Amino acid sequence: DGGITQSPKYLFRKEGQNVTLSCEQNLNHDAMYWYRQDPGQGLRLIYYSQIVNDFQKGDIAEGYSVSREKKESFPLTVTSAQKNPTAFYLCASSMGRGQETQYFGPGTRLLVL
Amino acid sequence: GQNIDQPTEMTATEGAIVQINCTYQTSGFNGLFWYQQHAGEAPTFLSYNVLDGLEEKGRFSSFLSRSKGYSYLLLKELQMKDSASYLCAVSPNSGNTPLVFGKGTRLSVIA
Numbered sequence: 413d414g415g416i417t418q419s420p421k422y423l424f425r426k427e428g429q430n431v432t433l434s435c436e437q438n439l440n441h442d443a444m445y446w447y448r449q450d451p452g453q454g455l456r457l458i459y460y461s462q463i464v465n466d467f468q469k470g471d472i473a474e475g476y477s478v479s480r481e482k483k484e485s486f487p488l489t490v491t492s493a494q495k496n497p498t499a500f501y502l503c504a505s506s507m508g509r510g511q512e513t514q515y516f517g518p519g520t521r522l523l524v525l
Numbered sequence: 526g527q528n529i530d531q532p533t534e535m536t537a538t539e540g541a542i543v544q545i546n547c548t549y550q551t552s553g554f555n556g557l558f559w560y561q562q563h564a565g566e567a568p569t570f571l572s573y574n575v576l577d578g579l580e581e582k583g584r585f586s587s588f589l590s591r592s593k594g595y596s597y598l599l600l601k602e603l604q605m606k607d608s609a610s611y612l613c614a615v616s617p618n619s620g621n622t623p624l625v626f627g628k629g630t631r632l633s634v635i636a
Binding site: 445452453454455457460470500502512513514515516517518519 | 555556558565566567568569570573612614616622623624626627628629
């Protein structure tokens with residue numbers, strides 16, 4: 413059963429703490445993306461990766477970091493430098509090679525304590 | 526620059542037809558997507574248009590005019606479960622480039 417999984421569904425962060433959001437796909441997609449969604453803001457691109465061991469900053473990369481060591485995995489770390497991390501985080505993937513349709517995981521809601 | 530505009534909110538009656546418009550100005554064009562997003566959930570893919578014209582898929586249809594930078598999503602025989610946000614997104618070019626998303630149109634279907 414192919415798809416994109418994100419964990420956890422809810423995550424709580426304390427002040428000054430780094431937290432890592434997991435994103436895994438078994439669709440054999442080349443490209444993966446991280447978005448942040450705030451009420452009334454739409455989707456904003458944080459980071460994306462077109463291929464393993466390579467990634468690029470999106471529109472709001474400050475305070476975030478990523479890695480792409482495996483094709484299936486694209487974890488996002490929200491660092492303590494991100495001062496307003498409370499949001500809904502969505503991971504997506506696309507086949508690439510001209511097939512740009514993005515498919516989304518179920519999302520992780522991050523809350524600051 | 527990249528810009529996608531769509532109305533913020535719309536309301537329609539159950540059983541009716543509603544048209545959600547989207548206009549775009551992007552550096553290039555490799556297709557336009559519509560996604561549906563229910564509150565608290567992930568967006569799900571609805572349609573993809575790369576050539577001018579109407580694509581019909583059940584109760585949902587999507588239209589594209591590349592010369593006008595314009596698309597619409599048409600929802601027929603509205604049901605309460607169609608209450609959701611509808612996101613318009615453009616692929617500016619091929620090659621694993623991220624989509625550019627509009628802010629979404631929140632549709633409320635009322636009895």
